[in-house]
Amino acid sequence: MSPVLRARALGKKYTQRWALQNCNLNVPAGRVVGLVGPNGAGKSTLLNLATGMLTPTAGTIEVCGGRPAADVTQLTRVGFVAQDAPVYTGLRVRDHLDLGRHLNPAWNDEIAQERIKRIGLDPKQRAGKLSGGQRAQLALTLGIAKQPELLILDEPVAALDPLARREFMQSLMESVAEQEMSVILSSHLVSDVERTCDYLIVLVDSRVQVAGDMEELLAQHYRLVGPRRDTSTVPADQQIISESHTDKQTTLLIRTESAVLDPSWTVTQLGLEDVVLAYMQGSKSTREERPQLEVLR
Amino acid sequence: MIRLTWRQFQAGALVALAALAALGAVLGATGSGMADDYTRGLAAAGGNCNDPISQCREFREAFWQEHQYGFLGTILLLLLLPALIGLFWGAPLITRELETRTLWLIWNQSITRNRWLAVKLTVVGLAGMAVAGIAALLVNWWTSPLDKTDTVDWPRMGPLMFPTRGLAVIGYAAFAFALGVVVGMLVKRTLPAMAITLLVFAAVQIAMPMLVRPNYQAPVSESMTYTMDNVDDLGLSESGEMHMSTKPPEAGSWVLVNRTVDSAGNPVGDFIQLPAEAMAGPCGREAKMEDCVAEVNRLGYRQELVYQPIGRFWTFQWIEFGIFFGLALALGAFSFWWVRKRLV
Amino acid sequence: MIEFHLNGRSGLSPYQQLVQQVRHALRLGLLDIGDRLPTVKEVSQQLAINPNTVLKAYRELEYDGLIAARPGVGTFVTRTLADASLASHGPLRKDLQRWLTKARLAGLDEESIEALFITTFRGNAGEDVA
Numbered sequence: 001m002s003p004v005l006r007a008r009a010l011g012k013k014y015t016q017r018w019a020l021q022n023c024n025l026n027v028p029a030g031r032v033v034g035l036v037g038p039n040g041a042g043k044s045t046l047l048n049l050a051t052g053m054l055t056p057t058a059g060t061i062e063v064c065g066g067r068p069a070a071d072v073t074q075l076t077r078v079g080f081v082a083q084d085a086p087v088y089t090g091l092r093v094r095d096h097l098d099l100g101r102h103l104n105p106a107w108n109d110e111i112a113q114e115r116i117k118r119i120g121l122d123p124k125q126r127a128g129k130l131s132g133g134q135r136a137q138l139a140l141t142l143g144i145a146k147q148p149e150l151l152i153l154d155e156p157v158a159a160l161d162p163l164a165r166r167e168f169m170q171s172l173m174e175s176v177a178e179q180e181m182s183v184i185l186s187s188h189l190v191s192d193v194e195r196t197c198d199y200l201i202v203l204v205d206s207r208v209q210v211a212g213d214m215e216e217l218l219a220q221h222y223r224l225v226g227p228r229r230d231t232s233t234v235p236a237d238q239q240i241i242s243e244s245h246t247d248k249q250t251t252l253l254i255r256t257e258s259a260v261l262d263p264s265w266t267v268t269q270l271g272l273e274d275v276v277l278a279y280m281q282g283s284k285s286t287r288e289e290r291p292q293l294e295v296l297r
Numbered sequence: 298m299i300r301l302t303w304r305q306f307q308a309g310a311l312v313a314l315a316a317l318a319a320l321g322a323v324l325g326a327t328g329s330g331m332a333d334d335y336t337r338g339l340a341a342a343g344g345n346c347n348d349p350i351s352q353c354r355e356f357r358e359a360f361w362q363e364h365q366y367g368f369l370g371t372i373l374l375l376l377l378l379p380a381l382i383g384l385f386w387g388a389p390l391i392t393r394e395l396e397t398r399t400l401w402l403i404w405n406q407s408i409t410r411n412r413w414l415a416v417k418l419t420v421v422g423l424a425g426m427a428v429a430g431i432a433a434l435l436v437n438w439w440t441s442p443l444d445k446t447d448t449v450d451w452p453r454m455g456p457l458m459f460p461t462r463g464l465a466v467i468g469y470a471a472f473a474f475a476l477g478v479v480v481g482m483l484v485k486r487t488l489p490a491m492a493i494t495l496l497v498f499a500a501v502q503i504a505m506p507m508l509v510r511p512n513y514q515a516p517v518s519e520s521m522t523y524t525m526d527n528v529d530d531l532g533l534s535e536s537g538e539m540h541m542s543t544k545p546p547e548a549g550s551w552v553l554v555n556r557t558v559d560s561a562g563n564p565v566g567d568f569i570q571l572p573a574e575a576m577a578g579p580c581g582r583e584a585k586m587e588d589c590v591a592e593v594n595r596l597g598y599r600q601e602l603v604y605q606p607i608g609r610f611w612t613f614q615w616i617e618f619g620i621f622f623g624l625a626l627a628l629g630a631f632s633f634w635w636v637r638k639r640l641v
Numbered sequence: 642m643i644e645f646h647l648n649g650r651s652g653l654s655p656y657q658q659l660v661q662q663v664r665h666a667l668r669l670g671l672l673d674i675g676d677r678l679p680t681v682k683e684v685s686q687q688l689a690i691n692p693n694t695v696l697k698a699y700r701e702l703e704y705d706g707l708i709a710a711r712p713g714v715g716t717f718v719t720r721t722l723a724d725a726s727l728a729s730h731g732p733l734r735k736d737l738q739r740w741l742t743k744a745r746l747a748g749l750d751e752e753s754i755e756a757l758f759i760t761t762f763r764g765n766a767g768e769d770v771a
Contacts, residue, residue: 032691051405055638075407082401089397091304099301103406139402146407166689174686177695195647195655195690215654 002065004029004150004182005050011058012045019045021206023059027184027199029149032176034197034214035186036276042206043186044083047154050184051080064149076106079148083155085139089128093121096138097145104146112145119171133164137171144175153185157192169196190273200272202279209279210255214272221275224252224265242282253278298408298416306421309386313428320374320432324439327367335360335442357446368443368451371436375461378432379469380498382425387477388490390417395485410636418629422474429470437462447548454551454605454613456506463614468621473498475628482635505617513616514609516553519546521600523590533580533589537571541593543600549607560597569598642679643672647688655690659698667707667722678708678716 003026010023020042027033035043048054049061052069061067066074087096093116101107116123119137121130130138136156143151153172157165169192176183187193193200200217202209210217221241228250231243238256245251253270254260260267270278303310338360344351361368394400403413444453444462451458459465476498481490521527521543532540542555557565571580571593578584579592605613643666647655666672681699685692699716702708710716744754 032693053401053404069404069410072407072409075405075409078405080401080405082398082405084398086398086402088305088399088402090308095301095304099403100406102300103298103403103408105407142402142406169689170686173689173692174682177682177685177692191649192689195688198691198693 002029003027003062004031004064005033005184006062007046007059008061009059010046010049010056010061012042012049012054013057018057018206020049023208025201025208025211027182027201027211029182030180031182031199032173032197033182033184033199033201034193035184035201035203036188036190036193036272037203037209038276038280039188041203043188043203044154046203047080047152047184047186050152051078072105076104076146077149079143079146079151081136081139081143081151081153081156084159085132085136085156087127087130087135087138089126091127092123093125093127093130093138094123096127096142097123100142100145106147108145108147111147112141115141115144115171119167131164133160133167136160136164136168140168140171140175144179144181147179148181150182150184153183155186155188158187158189165192172196190276194272202276204276204279205283207283209283210275218270218272218275220255220257221270221278222254222256222260223268223270223274224250224254224260225268226250226262226265240282241278253282298413299420301403302417302420306386306424310424313424317428317431317435321435324371324435328439331364331439332442335445358448361443361446361448364443368440371440372457372461375433375436375466376502378429379466379473380495382429382470383473383477383494383498384491386421386425387474388481388494389487390421390478390481392481392485392487392490396487411633414633414636418475418478418632422471422625422629425470425474426467429466430464433461433464433466444549452545452551452607453549454607454610456510456551459506459510459551459610459613459617460502463611465614465617465621468618468625469502471625472501472621472628475625475632479628479632479635482632509620510613510617511551511553511605513613514605516603516605519602519604520558521546521602522594523598523600525587525590528590531586532568533571534568537573537576537580538568539571539580539593540568541598541600543602545602545604545606547607549610551605552602553605554601554603556601558599558601560599564601565598569593572596642677645679645684645688647690655688656694656698656701659684659695660701663698663702663707664722667718667720670721672718672721674718674721676718678718680715 005025005027007023007025010020010025011018012020023042023046035046037043045054049056050063050068052067052074064074064077066077068078069075091099097109097112097116100112101109115137119134119141121134121138127135127138140153140156143153156172157168160168172183172185173196175181185193185197194214198214199212200214201211226249228245228248231240231250231252234240234252234254237258238252238254238260240252240254242253243251253274338356339353342352342356344353346353346357394403404410453459453462460469473494477490477494480494480497481487484490484493523541523543527543527546528541529544530540530542541557545552557569559565559569575589575592575596580589643663645659645662647658651658653661663672663678672678678699679687681692681695684690684695699708699710703710707718707720707722708716709719741754744757749757
């Protein structure tokens with residue numbers, strides 16, 4: 001199957017700054033992709049480019065094999081749940097389903113009605129009176145019942161309380177199990193991503209730092225703690241992402257595909273949050289072009 | 298998409314419908330009564346309506362005075378109506394979807410930008426034009442007896458009446474709507490868009506009668522001799538300073554230039570200086586007006602009139618409508634291009 | 642039917658936890674031959690995890706011969722681990738208690754004992770079928 005998202009040297013510039021630079025991605029189909037990074041890293045920009053809401057300043061992007069928003073066929077392939085799940089506040093829930101039904105040729109009304117019932121939404125309720133969690137579920141229903149090949153969600157649960165967040169993710173995962181749908185979801189809440197995603201894109205400072213199968217990537221990242229040393233002694237196949245030194249100790253966060261053989265290191269695997277933090281710190285020091293001389297906790 | 302646009306637009310449409318209904322009720326209740334009053338009063342008055350001191354003339358002026366507030370009110374209404382359509386239906390059309398971010402919802406349904414915009418523009422644009430048309434129809438029906446009173450201050454071709462009679466209002470509504478939409482797209486926020494739309498629309502409405510409309514067709518120039526029928530303003534001071542002006546040959550025409558010239562064709566400025574013999578004789582205190590007027594003619598003074606005759610009213614209405622509707626279409630075309638390239 | 646739970650703080654990945662919970666249930670006799678496991682969809686929904694994770698866990702259990710998927714019907718247990726009842730491990734337990742006493746007499750504290758055990762155990766892990 002063709003990649004669900006392919007980007008070549010993709011870039012987007014607003015008046016003064018580049019929101020996304022030199023982005024190269026090749027995301028396989030059938031995955032739940034987590035797009036993580038700090039706020040302002042460029043996640044929304046990338047997703048807006050994927051849905052055709054924005055046009056690239058540089059490079060190209062292809063989604064499900066076509067140019068975003070190029071024509072009706074392309075639009076049916078991709079669903080989108082935007083940040084804060086916007087809805088027409090003056091319209092009722094059933095009006096929203098109406099609009100989905102009339103404007104999407106592949107719309108499955110059974111799925112939509114069943115979801116609304118299961119979530120417990122009153123079809124006659126005005127969308128403006130819904131809670132944040134209910135709005136998110138309504139927007140998700142519209143995205144899912146459209147039966148897209150790819151569903152894109154921009155920080156869908158950022159503003160929700162933990163229960164609403166959990167219910168939303170449960171809903172989403174159930175639909176992924178039911179339909180053959182790829183998902184790209186962006187979040188700065190790493191714990192959700194770790195549970196639900198099997199493909200990872202880390203975006204820091206408008207650049208893609210790393211992208212690939214989640215388990216593989218996590219298995220390739222380690223924290224090495226050992227006696228103080230010069231980083232030039234580290235073997236070439238160990239890519240240093242961030243480093244910090246005290247007078248006696250050196251801590252490195254590295255990525256490598258081979259084993260770490262040096263016995264003077266204490267080696268631990270990193271969880272997703274630590275990986276993202278590592279890239280954030282690493283990116284910061286690249287910008288400042290100074291070796292980190294931090295005192296560890 | 299039509300259904301969605303209608304649902305989004307429902308509240309505004311209901312307001313307009315209610316307002317039109319109210320207008321219709323008020324005008325309907327008073328209109329036919331007023332028309333009857335006019336025909337009866339006119340018949341009763343009798344006399345030559347062209348004669349400045351006839352009963353007919355007196356009746357007409359009194360009739361107009363009696364209903365002048367309604368008259369002015371409806372003019373104000375029709376002048377404002379297109380602006381209101383532009384402000385409340387045009388400007389928020391796109392800006393609301395940007396501000397509430399529903400654009401991110403609707404553009405990700407399987408509908409192209411073009412179709413989305415086309416439906417929104419057509420549904421609401423046509424509704425705006427229809428509202429303007431109905432309001433104009435109601436008002437024109439109601440004021441027809443008042444229009445017949447032919448008050449010189451309010452000629453039908455003139456810049457204050459012309460925009461409120463005939464079908465120009467429909468063109469203005471289309472233009473104001475399209476203007477609101479485009480300004481909204483460029484500015485992206487509702488309130489500033491409304492303010493800018495109002496300013497631009499007002500500027501255009503002021504510029505049109507000043508710069509463009511007089512030139513739709515070459516105006517008629519006439520050099521008129523003074524008669525008792527056509528003399529309009531007449532003022533004579535003790536020292537022989539006389540001020541004269543005439544009405545255009547057809548009532549309701551739009552007078553662009555109205556000045557007195559002497560026998561050599563030079564404009565006299567503010568007033569004619571009558572020679573002493575005239576003041577002693579035909580224009581003296583005891584003399585009759587007709588004699589004085591005849592004397593002025595004899596002295597070679599004429600009134601130079603440049604005007605657009607009332608006969609051209611409908612021609613001009615169609616030209617005006619065409620221009621504004623054409624502008625609306627051009628703005629519409631621009632909006633399609635802008636949506637594609639640079640809206641978000 | 643078994644209900645799964647995920648512990649965010651255990652060192653194991655979600656799919657490893659699922660596999661472990663099924664094996665544990667089999668060992669304790671909570672799952673018997675012929676019992677139906679929840680569907681992939683049910684588990685993903687309940688835990689809010691990626692269906693591929695569940696698929697992977699079920700596939701591993703199937704590879705180990707513990708469960709089998711019957712298309713259109715469901716996934717069922719085909720073998721239990723309850724034969725190896727804990728009661729029959731009496732001698733092993735006694736050996737372990739003796740070793741622990743020795744370790745304490747050698748002066749190791751709780752954490753050192755645990756560290757020693759874990760590193761040795763993990764070092765051996767590749768040799769047996771987990």
